[in-house]
Structures are given as structure tokens and as C-alpha cells.
Amino acid sequence: MSLLIQKQGLSDTFQDLGRYGYQYLGVNPGGAMDTIAMRIANALVGNDPGEAVLEMYFPAAVILFEETVLVSLAGADFSAAIGEKEIPVCHPVLVHAGSVLHFRGRQKGARVYLAIQGGFQLSSWLNSCSTHLKTKTGGFQGRALQKNDRIIGKQKSPFRNHPTGNACEILHWQANVQAFYRKEALRFVAGEEYWLLQKASRHKLEDHPFHISRESDRMGFRIKGESLLLENPLEMISSAITRGTIQLLPDNQLIVLMADHQTTGGYPRIGHIISADFPTLAQMDSGSDFSLQQVTLSEAEAVFYQQELNLQQLQNACNFRLQEYLAT
Amino acid sequence: MSAPVNYHIYPCGDHAVTIQFGDRITLSANQQVVALFQHLQAQPLFGVRDLIPAYNSLTLVYDIFTIKHQYPDVSVYEQVSGELHRVIDRITEKEETTHRLIRIPVCYDVSFGMDLASLAALHQLSIEEVIALHNSKTYRVYMIGFMPGFAYMGTVDAKIITPRHPSPRKSVAAGSVGIAGEQTGIYPFTSPGGWQIIGRTPVRLFSPDQANPCLLQPGDEVQFYPIDLSTFQNLNPV
Incomplete structure (x- = not known):
């Protein structure tokens, strides 16, 4: 499994849940800005919630998939498309080999997360694959992605013998994440x-x-x-x-x-x-x-605890639907 | 260790707690920070994922969910701060457990120490006197912050205390040794910075590829010794 960056985005870096335990050395934790979107992107393709994903701003990269693979986008809506076909966020999508993912315009949100089934092959530093730009470590060569970078998947895609062409198949279920984002103050x-x-x-x-x-x-x-x-x-x-x-x-x-x-x-x-x-x-x-x-502090704790329970439930539901689909 | 300094515990957001010793930067306050930091590193509290020692405070970053799940009946903050109170009562008499002395070569050539001449003039000293004053003392690493491996050390001789530049330089080279107020420090990476630069070390302060990436740790003692330009170049064959 591999994908190729055909056009560089504004700042596309791999991020996971962050690098904790080293702040006493001045090493900041980093990690995904929106950990909810990151975890949902992973859940939709059956990954562990902490698997590193690609965090992209608008304008985001143009990405060629060199093998058929199950992917998902979560977070911001940048009008993603493969060829002429629009790709909604928070759906699993089976992207055929030779397809090109691009983003046509910013609709909502600031950061979109791309996950692939099985995760990306990245370098880990201090127990995290989050890109650390200052030390040029973690993620993909410790830097933001550039044109012609080729990123390899950790595993062979189970769908690699699937038909090819600039196309994709949007699986029919969706993770509804609206409730996780605050509409009020x-x-x-x-x-x-x-x-x-x-x-x-x-x-x-x-x-x-x-x-x-x-x-x-x-x-x-x-x-x-x-x-x-x-x-x-x-x-x-x-x-x-x-x-x-x-x-x-x-x-x-x-x-x-x-x-x-x-x-x-x-x-x-x-x-x-x-x-x-x-x-x-x-x-x-x-x-x-x-x-x-x-x-109050106790309100903040209670809200976070409940959010975490809901998020785990949604992750489980995503995993369940995917296992069902893979079994048929 | 001198008499324990009074402490104060307060929340630092909803997922961190800070314990502050006194309200000034003192050696004894920092010794208590480092002693507690070393204790909590060796015996971590449940659900705590990061420790941030500073001049006179130590912050514990924790996982709200893990702790709430284990102790559903109390607020997470009360749980962690309660644990912290118990630990501190137990260890107030303890010394810092590790004490390292690290010697760092510095080339005080004016081509590196671009602020050396103006700093000497400001204090009506010769450049040689500034250099001698800077490396005559043993400094303590009070904390690491700003960027990976940046050690805040103190305190410099009163004769060379110098404020930061009013506006920071766009780029200070990695290895640059500087003074800011009573503090001295070394830039581990090339970065913007406002410290008064008086020299450069060929030693790497932070090596991401090493198991222990950071040369200095809070509580370390540091001695600088002067080297000339050719020694610097031999030690730093880039």
C-alpha cells in the first residue's frame, strides 16, 4: 500500500495523540489538534484510536493512491473529491488504485484528517509518531509533506486486488460527530x-x-x-x-x-x-x-468524561459496522 | 536542604495541577521542585502522564478519563491534588536524589559572541573580565523550557546581569550561549531569540536520536570552560 503526494498542501503533517512524558526536557506534546476527528477517522477504517493520521489544512495536498485501500476523512469539510465524485467526511471510502484525492474548497472547519486502513508506516520518536518540526523527528521525515513524497502503509491492503481506475466506493454508513462539537460559547x-x-x-x-x-x-x-x-x-x-x-x-x-x-x-x-x-x-x-x-472544574471534568464515553461508543459502532461489512 | 518553603496547589486547566513553592525564585524552592519531580518520576501517581518542573513550581498533567473511571465519586482535581498533598507531606525532608556536574566548553570568540563587546562596554568591563566572570561560577539548571533542551541556569555574577534585547533576533545559532537578566542558557537549536549572546559551545544540547536526548536536566550543576576557536572547530567538524 502506498500513496504519492502529487501536490503539496499548506502544512500537512502526521499526528497521533501526542508525545507525553517528556515535557520536563522541553519537548512539547504536539499531536492532533482535533483529537475527536482523528479518532473517528481511525475508527471508520478499523484502526486503533491512537494510530497516526494525516492532518491537513486548506489548501490540502493532492494525493494519488497507488493501491486500492479503505480510507476515511474526518474533521473539516474541504469538498473532497476523487475525480468528479464528492467524498463526504466521516464515511469509510474504498479508494481504487490510481485514484486521485483532491480538495476543492473550504466549506467548514480548519483541519481534515485522513486515515487509511492499517495505518501509515512512519518514524516514531519518544513513543509518538507526531511530527516534531523543531527536532525534525517523528511522522514522515520529521517534516510537512512535499510533492513526490511516497508514504507507505503499514500493511498490505486487503482490497489490493480490487478493480482499479479513478474511482471509489463510498460505504453507506456515517459517523455522526455533530454532537461532539460545541455550538454555543x-x-x-x-x-x-x-x-x-x-x-x-x-x-x-x-x-x-x-x-x-x-x-x-x-x-x-x-x-x-x-x-x-x-x-x-x-x-x-x-x-x-x-x-x-x-x-x-x-x-x-x-x-x-x-x-x-x-x-x-x-x-x-x-x-x-x-x-x-x-x-x-x-x-x-x-x-x-x-x-x-x-x-467550574468539576463541570469541565464531567463534560469531558461523558464526551469520552460517547466517543468510545461511536468508535465501537464504527468498528462494528466495518467488521460486518468485511465479513460479507 | 534548607528549610522547606510553603507550598500552594492550584489547578492549571481541567487536566493539570500545579504545586508552587513560595513566590520567588530561590535555590531552596527549586530544590524542592526537583526533589518532588524526581520522586514522582520514580513513583508516578495514577493517571499522571507528564511532569513539568519550573523555577518554583511543578505541574502534573493527567488523564481526566482514566482517573474519573477509577475514582468516580470525587472530582479528578481533588483526587490528584489530594495524592500530591500526601506525597509532599511524606517527602519534605528528602534531598534531591541525583546531583550531576556537567562541564561545557564555550568558545567566547567575538565572531560567536556578538553581544560580548556591547555587554562589556555596558558594565565597564573588559571582554576578558566578562568571560572570566561567566565561567568562574557553577550554575544550577533551574528548569528546561522554551524549546527541547533549553536549560535556564543561574545565577550569573551581579556584574554581568544584563536584560534581554528589547526585540529578539530573527535567528540565533544553535549552541549560542547567552545571558538574560540573572540567567544564562544555551540555544539547543537555531531559533529566534532575545538573549545577549556571548559565545558558542560545540556540544550538542539535544540529540533526538539518542535514548537520553537531553544533555541537561533540572537540578544539574554546570561549569563552563573557555576554548579557543581552533579547539571549537576541532570539536565541531562541520
Whole structure:
């Protein structure tokens, strides 16, 4: 099984659930920005939830499949197509050898995930296949994909003797992921420096919309909105930051730390986006607006726990349908 | 170890907890951070997936689902912070378990140390005096952050304390040795940076292909020693 990058995308990297256990060495965890989409993409083709997938932005790569293989796309809708045939997200698709996957326009979301049955043959670093650009390790040669890169599958596709041609077969079931994404205000828990904000600024945090600026990437989203002010100037000692931490920058604007965040930081931590709502934020492109709503820590934990149970249930359902299909 | 510093435990988002020792950067606070870090590395708490030691704090990143599944009746934060309280009460008297002294050669040639002349002028010292002051002390690695293997070490002699550049350089070469305030550090990778650069080491600070990729760890002691340009080139045959 192999696929060939015919045209390079904006920044296409392999990502799994992240590289944990090495932050004491300054190694950030990385991993998929939207872990829900990543796990659903895997479940649709029968993979382990933590199998590395290809994370793509728009414009995404043009990909030639050199062997017939079962694939899935999840996350953003970039109007994927094979030839003239549209490929919906969250369906398993049997892509015939010689077919070319391309993306025609961004409809919704910011990141799409491509999984193939059996997973990709990648290099692992510190127990993760996530691409680590700084050290040029993990994923495919530690970098974003380029034209003419050929990526090999871990296993021979069970469908390799299937007919060929620029075509595909969309299997008839779909994973419904709508409920996993937040439609209302993104929820946050207070950070250690939250109470050092002026009262008016604390109110502004929940009363005013925020705008994701163009200076946003996998490290962090720069947020434009009302100026937020501290009661008193604050000299911070650097300490840990995590996925979803909302820091107040010296220009009185916010930054939300995303998957490739540094391990430590020295700006006031106003709050933290809750884990359950992080994938929703990860699917917001620069230019999007959102608002914030504060919740308690135990609420954040309960919401995440329930989300995880629902996600496991959906993964199991996807696996079950696939096994049924493969058995016939 | 000197008398234990008061600590304070607080949530760092919904999936991490931070324990902070005192409210200043002190040797004893950092020793407690490192002692606790080493203890938790050797005896991990259930559901904890990452540890982030800093100047005067240690953060534990945990898996909400795994812990909630095991302890459904308490909040996950209470469960982890409770465990942390129990551990800290048990080990407050303990020393850091490992103590390593690492010697690092530095070439203080002005072609590498592009801020050496201006820093010397600022402090009304000669370049030789700045170099001698920089490598006369043994430094402690307080924490690693910013990028893989970047060690924050301190503290430099009061005569050479120098603030960062107001706006960072677009590119600082890998191996560059710098000063920022009371801290000294080495850039493991070429990157943007605002530290005052006074030299360069041929030693690799971070080698991704090694089993132990990072030369320095929190709690290490570091001594710099000067080498000349030809020694640097022999050690760094690129």
C-alpha cells in the first residue's frame, strides 16, 4: 500500500495523540489538534484510536493512491473529491488504485484528517509518531509533506486486488460527530491569574466576542477582542502551560495555546479552554469569532468524561459496522 | 536542604495541577521542585502522564478519563491534588536524589559572541573580565523550557546581569550561549531569540536520536570552560 503526494498542501503533517512524558526536557506534546476527528477517522477504517493520521489544512495536498485501500476523512469539510465524485467526511471510502484525492474548497472547519486502513508506516520518536518540526523527528521525515513524497502503509491492503481506475466506493454508513462539537460559547475554567483581572475585564471576558487572528497556528491562536486589564502590573515567574491555556499578553490581548505550545510560559493565565471544547476551537479557522463562558472544574471534568464515553461508543459502532461489512 | 518553603496547589486547566513553592525564585524552592519531580518520576501517581518542573513550581498533567473511571465519586482535581498533598507531606525532608556536574566548553570568540563587546562596554568591563566572570561560577539548571533542551541556569555574577534585547533576533545559532537578566542558557537549536549572546559551545544540547536526548536536566550543576576557536572547530567538524 502506498500513496504519492502529487501536490503539496499548506502544512500537512502526521499526528497521533501526542508525545507525553517528556515535557520536563522541553519537548512539547504536539499531536492532533482535533483529537475527536482523528479518532473517528481511525475508527471508520478499523484502526486503533491512537494510530497516526494525516492532518491537513486548506489548501490540502493532492494525493494519488497507488493501491486500492479503505480510507476515511474526518474533521473539516474541504469538498473532497476523487475525480468528479464528492467524498463526504466521516464515511469509510474504498479508494481504487490510481485514484486521485483532491480538495476543492473550504466549506467548514480548519483541519481534515485522513486515515487509511492499517495505518501509515512512519518514524516514531519518544513513543509518538507526531511530527516534531523543531527536532525534525517523528511522522514522515520529521517534516510537512512535499510533492513526490511516497508514504507507505503499514500493511498490505486487503482490497489490493480490487478493480482499479479513478474511482471509489463510498460505504453507506456515517459517523455522526455533530454532537461532539460545541455550538454555543466555548467553556473555560478560571486560571490562576483570573482574579487579578479588573472586574470590568472579567465581565468583558464573557460578554464580548473574540476573533481568531491570522497570526494563529498549531502553537497558539492569537485572539483579538476587548482589551483586558490587570488590577496591578504583575511580574510572573515562568511555569507550566497546557493545551488550551489562555494567556494575557502585554498588549492586553489573549493567546490560546494549541497542540504545539511551549511547555512553560511567563504570561498571566486568565483561563483554560476545557478539554471537551478544545476540538471545537481547533476546528475554527483564523477569522472566526467565538465567545467564552466560565464553568467550574468539576463541570469541565464531567463534560469531558461523558464526551469520552460517547466517543468510545461511536468508535465501537464504527468498528462494528466495518467488521460486518468485511465479513460479507 | 534548607528549610522547606510553603507550598500552594492550584489547578492549571481541567487536566493539570500545579504545586508552587513560595513566590520567588530561590535555590531552596527549586530544590524542592526537583526533589518532588524526581520522586514522582520514580513513583508516578495514577493517571499522571507528564511532569513539568519550573523555577518554583511543578505541574502534573493527567488523564481526566482514566482517573474519573477509577475514582468516580470525587472530582479528578481533588483526587490528584489530594495524592500530591500526601506525597509532599511524606517527602519534605528528602534531598534531591541525583546531583550531576556537567562541564561545557564555550568558545567566547567575538565572531560567536556578538553581544560580548556591547555587554562589556555596558558594565565597564573588559571582554576578558566578562568571560572570566561567566565561567568562574557553577550554575544550577533551574528548569528546561522554551524549546527541547533549553536549560535556564543561574545565577550569573551581579556584574554581568544584563536584560534581554528589547526585540529578539530573527535567528540565533544553535549552541549560542547567552545571558538574560540573572540567567544564562544555551540555544539547543537555531531559533529566534532575545538573549545577549556571548559565545558558542560545540556540544550538542539535544540529540533526538539518542535514548537520553537531553544533555541537561533540572537540578544539574554546570561549569563552563573557555576554548579557543581552533579547539571549537576541532570539536565541531562541520
